[in-house]
Amino acid sequence: MDTSPAENNFRTYIDEHELALSDQIITLLWRDHPEYDRIFDEKGKGKCAQDIRYHLKYLAAAVDAESPALFLRYLEWVKSLFASLNIPRDTFLETLKTMKEVLGDQSSIALNYLDEGLKAYPELPDRHDSFITPENPLxxxxxxxxxxxxxxxxxxxxxxxxxxxxxxxxxxxxxxxxxxxxxxxxxxxxxxxxxxxxxxxxxxxxxxxxxxxxxxxVFNHEKNGLTFIGTSVGDELHELGIRMVSDFFELDGWDTIFLGANTPAKDILRCIMDEQAKVIGISVTITYHLHKVREIIDSIAENPELKGVRILVGGYPFNEDRELWRRIGAHGYGTDARDAIRTARRLVGI
Ligand code: B12
The missing domain is CATH 1.10.1240.10 (Methionine synthase domain)
Structure with missing residues (x-):
């Protein structure tokens, strides 16, 4: 992604100041809304502060990824989560407004995303239909x-x-x-x-x-001589999606190395070199881990020994913003395991 230094600094700024910022936002919220003392006890107030740190992280990640859509999808997710927890809707809107006030001129893009979010919020759905649809053959x-x-x-x-x-x-x-x-x-x-x-x-x-x-x-298929490595980025605990993707590669005849969750970047690079992998699949679920995908992609691009390696990405944020994979510098993206195989085959020309 070609982020400007200022917006890149915004994510670093949030990382470094999230505690101080959430304290400031809480102080202003409680000053302007003394009635919150009746809604939230001390523990609840602590949870509000923790939630604010998540809002800041997701906002910074969306700015970093140049993706207003990612921040809107996050707001939609919060809306339905808070509805199920019976948290009054206005408190969240007030929180977003106070975030704007406290962030001041740190990032004009972040302020735009907050404005867009505040505008869109009333219309965002707060209920989601079951994933078991009648079209599902099983x-x-x-x-x-x-x-x-x-x-x-x-x-x-x-x-x-x-x-x-x-x-x-x-x-x-x-x-x-x-x-x-x-x-x-x-x-x-x-x-x-x-x-x-x-x-x-x-x-x-x-x-x-x-x-x-x-x-x-899974493991009884004819081999095609190519190796695939599947991994989730550092700090990411979601691994079932990339495990499924890796198994689809195995079924397609690839030798697969599934590294699972939370893999450090340097070990991923070492593994690609040692195993002479043709395709690396990087998975991310939590939006504020996206910069770790970019770090791995950049390290692969900088290493002349890894010139021929094709980089495939996928996971929750890539499905929410279908152009994100291009901006992050990957060679391809798959919506799901089946699509991952289609893209990988195209990338290696088989
Ligand atoms: C199981 C689960 C967990 C487990 C993960 C265990 C494990 N060993 O994987 C645990 C308990 C650790 C967990 C933790 C958290 N989780 Co969770 N988790 C889930 C849950 C219920 C299922 C995930 C899953 O297995 N999906 C099934 C797989 C098959 O689908 P998939 O991951 O999308 O993968 C497919 C495609 O995306 C694609 N794909 C994926 N990777 C790749 C890679 C490549 C290269 C390609 C091409 C394609 C591809 O292909 C896959 C197969 O078809 C989801 C709900 C959901 N909607 O997925 C929430 C969910 C993802 N979690 C969520 C959250 C919030 C969290 C936590 C932040 C909660 C918390 N407060 O602690 C933490 C974060 C932990 C961390 N640091 O990563 C939210 C995310 C919401 C958001 N807006 O970001 C979700 C959506 C739950 C929800 N409905 O609110 N979680």
Whole structure:
């Protein structure tokens, strides 16, 4: 991304001052709204300060990525989350206005994004439909699978999947129409306050376990002689998406090296060199980790030994802003695992 030094400094400025800024915003909010003392106790006030630090990080990341869309999608996400927590809507709008006041002339672009956000906010949806849609060819299986997991019946969930596999179901369909959809649905249910963090962790752990049991269906394909490395960036804990992408590559005949979550940039580079990888797939879910994707891309571009490596990116923010992959300097992007294979094949000319 070709960010101007001033806007680049804005992200660094937020990183360095987020605590002081959130304190200042809280002080002004409580000065102008003494009634907040009746709405929030001390713990609630602390949570407000923490939320403000998230708002600042997402704003800085959107500015850094030159993407007003990313900030709007974040506001939409906050709107539905706060609605489910019964946090009065006006407090968030007041917070955004106070952020503007405190940020002053640090970044004119950030102020524009806040203005756009304030304008768009009333019309942003605060409810999202289920991810299990009637068009999903395995909607029944996905529904039963989620029900089993939410009842903490991992064995039952496993049986549902094994029955499908034994009946000859393509493993890719299982990934796309059952695992991916159910993970996203669990996320939606968490966001709307219908399931707890513990339930989400249980479902994710169970799905990872069940995916491992399906590995005999993944690792028995003819090889094409090419190597793919799949990784999430440093600090990123979401790894199921890139694991799915890596498995699709394996199924397509590639040798795959799945590095998982939270991989330091220097180790990713070392691995590309050691393994002579043709394509590296970098995944990011949390928008304020995007600059780490750019750091890896820049380090690859600066290294003459890695000239022929093709860089593929994907994950939540790339699906929210479909042109972002170009600005970040990647060679390609995939909306999902199936699309990742299509793009990679095109990039290496097979
Ligand atoms: C499981 C989960 C977690 C787990 C992750 C565990 C793990 N081992 O992966 C844990 C508990 C760690 C977690 C933590 C957090 N999470 Co979380 N999480 C989820 C959840 C429920 C499912 C993720 C998942 O497995 N998706 C299924 C996969 C298959 O889909 P996918 O990731 O999109 O991947 C596909 C495509 O995007 C694409 N793709 C992905 N990567 C790549 C890479 C390449 C190269 C290509 C080509 C394509 C590609 O292909 C994939 C396969 O088709 C999502 C809900 C959701 N909508 O996804 C929330 C979600 C992503 N999490 C969210 C949040 C907020 C968080 C936390 C900040 C919460 C907190 N306050 O602590 C932390 C952040 C932690 C961190 N530092 O990373 C929000 C993000 C919202 C936002 N606006 O940014 C979501 C959307 C939940 C929600 N509905 O609110 N989370």
């Amino acid at each position: 909607s029944g299986v996905a529904g039963n699978y989620i029900q089993a997991l939410l009842k903490r019946d991992r064995e039952g969930a496993m049986k549902i999947i094994m029955q499908e596999m034994e009946a000859g179901r393509d493993i890719r369909e299982m990934y796309e129409y059952v695992f991916q959809v159910s993970q996203r649905e669990i996320g939606r249910l968490w966001q709307t306050g219908s399931v707890s963090v513990a339930q989400e962790h249980y479902c994710t752990g169970a799905t990872q376990l069940i995916m491992s049991r399906l590995y005999p269906y």
